[in-house]
Amino acid sequence: MKQETITDGHWSRRQREWAAFGVFAIMLLATSGVRAEAYLAIQEGYKCSKCHANMTGGGKRTDFGNIYVQTRLANKFLDWRGLFDDEEEIDEDNPIETDSRGSFFSGRLNDYIAIGGDLRMRYERTDTPNNPTEDVFNQRKQNLYLEINLIPEHVTFYQTLAGGGDAREIFGLVQWDSYYLKAGEFFLPYGLRLLDDSAVTRAVTGFTYGTTDAGVEIGYEPDHWAVHLAATNGTGASLENNRNKRLTASLAYVRKGFRVGGSFSTNKDSQGVETIIYGLHGGAQLGRVGILAAVDIIDDSTDKESVAILEFNLLLSRGNNLKFSYEYHDPSDVIGQNARDRFSLVWEPFLNQFTQFRAGVRENRGIPQSNAQNQTEYFLEFHLFL
Numbered sequence: 001m002k003q004e005t006i007t008d009g010h011w012s013r014r015q016r017e018w019a020a021f022g023v024f025a026i027m028l029l030a031t032s033g034v035r036a037e038a039y040l041a042i043q044e045g046y047k048c049s050k051c052h053a054n055m056t057g058g059g060k061r062t063d064f065g066n067i068y069v070q071t072r073l074a075n076k077f078l079d080w081r082g083l084f085d086d087e088e089e090i091d092e093d094n095p096i097e098t099d100s101r102g103s104f105f106s107g108r109l110n111d112y113i114a115i116g117g118d119l120r121m122r123y124e125r126t127d128t129p130n131n132p133t134e135d136v137f138n139q140r141k142q143n144l145y146l147e148i149n150l151i152p153e154h155v156t157f158y159q160t161l162a163g164g165g166d167a168r169e170i171f172g173l174v175q176w177d178s179y180y181l182k183a184g185e186f187f188l189p190y191g192l193r194l195l196d197d198s199a200v201t202r203a204v205t206g207f208t209y210g211t212t213d214a215g216v217e218i219g220y221e222p223d224h225w226a227v228h229l230a231a232t233n234g235t236g237a238s239l240e241n242n243r244n245k246r247l248t249a250s251l252a253y254v255r256k257g258f259r260v261g262g263s264f265s266t267n268k269d270s271q272g273v274e275t276i277i278y279g280l281h282g283g284a285q286l287g288r289v290g291i292l293a294a295v296d297i298i299d300d301s302t303d304k305e306s307v308a309i310l311e312f313n314l315l316l317s318r319g320n321n322l323k324f325s326y327e328y329h330d331p332s333d334v335i336g337q338n339a340r341d342r343f344s345l346v347w348e349p350f351l352n353q354f355t356q357f358r359a360g361v362r363e364n365r366g367i368p369q370s371n372a373q374n375q376t377e378y379f380l381e382f383h384l385f386l
Contacts (some may be wrong), residue, residue, distance in 0.1 A: 017055050043283065043290035045256030050194065053158055054248070055145050055180055055219055056228055057193040058209060060116035060145030060158070069385075070353035075319030078352035092320070105354070105386055112154060115355040115386075116145035120164065122381040129371045140164045140211075140381075162266035165197075167212040182217040182230075188248045189217065190263045192281045192294050200329045200342070201294045205277050207265075211236055214244065220345040226252045226261075233303060244268040257285040263296075275300045288315045300350050304333035319350035323360075340366040340373055356383040 046351030048057030051065030061069065070077065108114040112188040126134040142163040149156050156173040157316040160166070171184025187193075190207040197208040227250075234246030244267070252261030268274045279296030290313040297303040311325040329340040344362030358381040366373025 002272055007030045015190070024190075042076040043257065043285040045254055045258065045285075047221060047254055049221060049226075052147070052185065053156070053173075054169065055173070055182065055221075056187065056189040056217075058187055060114070060259055061107075063114075064107065067104075069350075070104055073319055074350045075317070076352050078354070097100050107386060108166075112149050114147045114149070116147075117384075117386050118143045119384040120381060122379055125378040127376045127378075129374050131371055141166055169212055173179070178220055178222045178348075180219045180221075182219070183215075185205055185212045185214045186217065187212055188230055188232065188246075188265070189219075189250045190277070191250070191279060191296065192283075192292065194309075198384055199309055200279075200327045201296050201309050204305065204307045204329060205279075205296050205298060215245070217345075224254050226250075226254060234269075242268070242270045259283045273300060276308060289313065292317075306330045306333070322346075323348060323349040340364065354384060354386060357381065358383065 020312065021314075025266060049055040049062075051061055051068060052058060053060040053062055055157075059169055075191065083208035089251060106114070107116045119142050120139070122140050123137045123347075124134075124136050124138055128134070143166055144161040146159045146161070147156060148158075154175055156175075158169065158171055158173060160169040161193060162168045169184070169186050171182050171186045171372070175183045187209065188207055188211075190205065197203060197210060202208045204319045213230075213232035213234065213236055215230060217228060217230035219308075221227070228248075230248045232246045232248070233240045234244060246265065248263070248265040250261060250263040251258060253277065253304070260280075262280045265277045266274060276299045277296060278299075280293060281294035283290065283292040286293075292311040292313070294311065295308040306329075307326045309325060312324040312326075314324075316322055323344070323346040325342075325344045325346075327344075329342075330339045342362060342363045342364050344360060346358055348356065348358050350356045358379070360379055362379075363379040364373055364375045364377070368374070
């Protein structure tokens with residue numbers, strides 16, 4: 001097979017423009033002196049379990065997570081009870097309020113049962129060199145979450161009714177002191193659980209919202225530490241095909257405005273070939289700018305694949321975030337000059353406590369011989385959540 005290589009080592013004008021924007025973002029990071037509320041939980045200094053029913057993130061929000069989104073993250077609190085035309089329809093003993101006691105939605109049906117949900121509808125346009133432009137509407141997520149607290153704060157049954165590419169989670173969770181035990185089908189505890197499954201640190205490593213595995217997980221979260229260890233089949237949603245088990249572990253140290261951690265995973269397939277994945281990640285909040293970074297190595301003993309991401313989040317105003325990210329992917333340590341880059345610019349306004357819009361552009365840069373590796377993507381996304 002003929003090997004593809006890069007034949008032009010010079011940056012294009014558009015790449016130089018992206019690099020200039022990155023330098024601008026770094027300048028903002030260095031000069032900003034105003035402390036603002038964080039955009040992401042990592043910037044706030046929270047562990048995943050602070051805002052999600054799944055101790056390692058994703059899925060249904062906890063009571064605290066709902067409060068945080070509706071009272072601190074949203075640009076505007078929509079008091080839906082104020083939409084009534086006839087004021088007499090409003091109970092005089094329960095007047096309109098604009099805090100969590102009024103139009104606040106907790107998803108909690110009673111002390112034992114709570115629900116949640118996510119809907120993401122997206123328009124995508126892809127420009128590929130020497131190919132027709134592609135336009136598509138894509139319903140990327142339509143999830144309903146069910147949480148049953150059999151013994152509140154101690155024993156929980158959790159299930160996701162997933163669609164749009166996401167995988168289903170269904171597990172039992174037992175918590176005591178700073179420990180927990182999880183058993184069932186769930187997302188594995190690896191790396192930063194970024195929103196974008198197409199990010200190279202998620203897509204290439206395989207730890208996405210579209211991939212779950214069956215097994216058990218234990219965790220320990222004292223003070224500023226979070227330790228997670230999972231033993232699973234290693235076959236995703238497929239049936240087990242060998243006696244080997246996948247081991248996945250993560251360790252993180254979390255403080256307000258700062259986080260650093262690492263992850264490790266090892267798995268053997270039915271042929272006995274072992275793949276080891278390991279990486280480091282971290283984040284910090286400096287003034288109005290939050291910075292995230294992660295790097296991962298995939299080693300199958302014959303070759304190594306490496307991925308990395310550097311992301312800046314600029315808080316323009318409350319509920320109004322501007323994201324710039326750079327991603328790097330080297331698919332082979334053996335083959336030279338075949339690395340790929342991706343630059344992204346995304347605007348993310350939270351209009352109210354239930355609605356978010358995202359608009360962005362992503363430019364891919366790979367070997368010149370591959371049209372697919374040099375696509376430019378544009379997207380608009382509507383996110384409804386509860």
